Amino acid sequence: MTEADCILDLKAGSHKREAAADALFRQYQGLIKHALKKHKLTEDEAFDAYSDTILAVVKQVGAGDFNEKSKLSTYLQTIFFRRCVDQVRKKSTNPVMLTEIPDMKDGSRNAEEQAVNHDELKALKAYMQSLSENCRKILMLRYYWGYEDMDEIAKKLGLKNANTAGSLRHRCMKQLMTIIQKSQQRER
Amino acid sequence: MESWDQFIDMADAYTSSTMGEKEVAAFEKDISKDGKWESAWTLYQEAKASIEVEAEAHVKARWNREYMASQEPKVRNMAPLVWLAAAVIVVLAAVVFWQIGKKPSTPEALYALHTENIQLSLGQRGTLDSELRFAKANALLNAEQYRESIPILQELLDDTSFTRLDFARLHMGISYLQTEQNQQAEQMFSQIHTESAFRYDAMWYQALLALKQNKTIPAKLHLETLQTESKTYSTRAAELLDALE
DSSP states (O other): OOHHHHHHHHHHOHHHHHHHHHHHHHHTTHHHHHHHHHSOOOHHHHHHHHHHHHHHHHHHHHTTOOOOSSOHHHHHHHHHHHHHHHHHHHHOSSOOOGGGSOOOOOSSOOHHHHHHTHHHHHHHHHHHHTSOHHHHHHHIIIIISOOOOHHHHHHHHTOSOHHHHHHHHHHHHHHHHHHHHHHHHHHO | OOSHHHHHHHHHHHHTTOSOHHHHHHHHHHHHHOHHHHHHHHHHHHHHHHHHHHHHHHHHHHHHHHHHHHHOHHHHHHHHHHHHHHHHHHHHHHHHHHOOSSOOSSHHHHHHHHHHHHHHTHHHHOOHHHHHHHHHHHHHHHTTOHHHHHHHHHHHHHOTTOOOHHHHHHHHHHHHHHTTOHHHHHHHHHHSOTTSTTHHHHHHHHHHHHHHTTOHHHHHHHHHHHHHHOTTTHHHHHHHHHHHO
C-alpha cells in the first residue's frame, strides 16, 4: 500500500481505515526488532511501543491532524522513537535528554501521562466492559473505526437491517452515557 | 433538542464537522447554557474516550496475536518433529524399564506384558500395587491414551511406597500437555526437583509448553539453559532457538 493510499483510507473510515491500520502495522513491524537491539527493550516493551505508535498514527491521520508536510514513514518512525524512549524512561533512574527527542506532537499520551492517568484509563475501560458484546462492537465500529453507513454495520454484525443497527447504536450509546453518569454520581 | 437520540445524532454531526453554521451555533449554545445538554455533552465525550480505550486494547490484542504467530512459523512447521521427539522419549523410557521384546498393540496387552515382567523383580522395585499401576500408566502412555494415564499417575504420586516420583511427574506433565491442560502440565514440570535426573526433560517440555502458548520469552530462557547444560537436548534446543530468531 502506498503512503498516499494509506492516508486516504485512514481518513475514509469504516473498513478502509481498519484495513489500512492493519496494513500499516504489518508494513513497519521490523521496527520491533530494531527496538530490541537499539533501545535494549524486551519484546513486550518493543511491541507496546510499536503498537502504540501505529494507533497514534491511525488516530492522527484519521482525524485529519497529520499535515502531510513530512512523509508518513518519517512521522511514524519519529513517534516510535519517542515511544521507545518512554519505555526506557519508565524503567530507568537516569533521565533521557529531552533534546534528543524530536518535537513532534502525536496527540497520544506518553508513558508519564499514562502512569498518572492509570486509574482514569481503568475506569474508562470498565465502562465499556459493562455493555453487551454487540453494544461494544457497534460503538467501536461507529466511533473508533468511523463506520457511518448503518447498512454496512448491520451486515458486519449480522443485524436485520440499517434501522436495527441505528436503533442499537443509539441504545448502546445512551446506555454507556448512563453508566458513566451513575459511576460519577457514586464517586461524589 | 428534544431527545437523547437527537442529541447523540447532533453530537455526532458536530464532532465530525458535518453541521451547517447555524446548526453549530445552536448546538454550541445548548451544550454551554442548557444544564441538561451541557452534562450530556460531557458524558458524550467521556463515552467516546471509553470507546477509544476499549477499541485500542482490542486492536492491540489482535495485533499481538498476529505478531506472535508471525514470529514462529518455523516452530509451527517443526511441531510434528518435536512431538515425534517426545514420543520417542516415552517409548525409550518404557524400553529401559520393562525391556520390551515385542510391541503389543493394545493397552491391555501391554499391561499384561508389563505385569508378567514386574513379578520377576518385585523385591527390587516396590509394592506390587504401585508397580502394576506404573506398568498400566506406561502402557497407556505408549498407546497415547494420555487422558486415561493421568488418574493412574496421580495414584502413583499419592502412593507413599512409590519412589520414582519425578518420573511419574514428568509423564503426568506430558499427559497434561497432550490433553491441553497447560496449567496442570506446568505445575507438574515445576515440581520436578532441580537436582533430578529428569530436570532437563522437564525443562524441555516446559519450553515446548511455553511455545505452544506463544510465550516466546520463557521458552527461550529454558532453551538457552538446555543448550548450555544438557547433552541430550543441546542440539535440539539450539535448533529451536535458531528458529525463534
